[in-house]
Amino acid sequence: MIPLKSEKDLEMMRCTGQKLARIIKKLREYIEPSITTLEIDRVADNLIRQENAESAFLGYKGFPAHICTSVNEEVVHGIPSERRLKDCDIVSVDVGINYQGYFADAAITIGIGKVSPSVKKLIEVTKEALMAGVRQARVNNHLYDISHAIQQHVENNGFSVVREFVGHGIGRSLHEEPEIPNFGRPHEGVMLMHGMVLAIEPMVNTGSWECQILDNGWTAVTKDRLFSAHFEHTVAIGDSGPEILTHYN
Ligand code: MG
Numbered sequence: 001m002i003p004l005k006s007e008k009d010l011e012m013m014r015c016t017g018q019k020l021a022r023i024i025k026k027l028r029e030y031i032e033p034s035i036t037t038l039e040i041d042r043v044a045d046n047l048i049r050q051e052n053a054e055s056a057f058l059g060y061k062g063f064p065a066h067i068c069t070s071v072n073e074e075v076v077h078g079i080p081s082e083r084r085l086k087d088c089d090i091v092s093v094d095v096g097i098n099y100q101g102y103f104a105d106a107a108i109t110i111g112i113g114k115v116s117p118s119v120k121k122l123i124e125v126t127k128e129a130l131m132a133g134v135r136q137a138r139v140n141n142h143l144y145d146i147s148h149a150i151q152q153h154v155e156n157n158g159f160s161v162v163r164e165f166v167g168h169g170i171g172r173s174l175h176e177e178p179e180i181p182n183f184g185r186p187h188e189g190v191m192l193m194h195g196m197v198l199a200i201e202p203m204v205n206t207g208s209w210e211c212q213i214l215d216n217g218w219t220a221v222t223k224d225r226l227f228s229a230h231f232e233h234t235v236a237i238g239d240s241g242p243e244i245l246t247h248y249n
Helices: 007-030 037-050 117-135 143-156
Strands: 068-071 074-076 090-099 102-111 167-169 176-180 197-200 203-205 211-213 220-222 228-230 233-238 241-244
Touching (some): 007 037, 007 090, 007 233, 074 090, 074 203, 090 117, 090 228, 102 117, 102 233, 117 143, 117 228
Antiparallel strands (some): 068 074, 090 102
16 A cells, blocks of 8 residues: 555655755765765764754664765665765765654765766766656656656666665655665556655666675675665655655755
């Protein structure tokens, strides 16, 4: 069952989404060479508190931090640490919050200092793939129209989409039905309906799509250790098209 949101639910989710958008916008200003990922986590913790919200990740299945910070070949679920970011690194920052029982989830990937043109392209293509998926999040489309649009944009640019991790419905819980793969055939999957809210999140690898989980039990890395990027928005399906609840400039 995919939970459909009422107008009241959507009002609350807009509010949570805007809080998360402000958090991400402020957080990215801090991300520069020589910051550690643990320092990014501390800033995020403060920004989340300032919005009177809570981290949706801290303690989730035992996750030990407020946000996920995934560096270079790390795909998702990187744990903030004393690792210091340096020129040419990239970091994916994934932030989920809970405000008054409603969740929002978003992620961005940022290049540190001067990244190479090919890495810059990886980041751009991943961001574009998210928007290509978002554009398909409309009433009377099928779920995998989103998946297909993402996969097509990524593969047309010579990159690959991760198979092991997928997007998800979101609302009163961080993870609700449906699962949203970043690959699939168009015109398949459930029909999209007004009131569905989806966390759409392409994870894009430079080389092979295959991943491994590190010994910490959390961090996913690319099997070939090439770079990976991740963007995510929480999106409501409205009557007049997709509404990005976590939109920021
Ligand atoms: Mg998510």
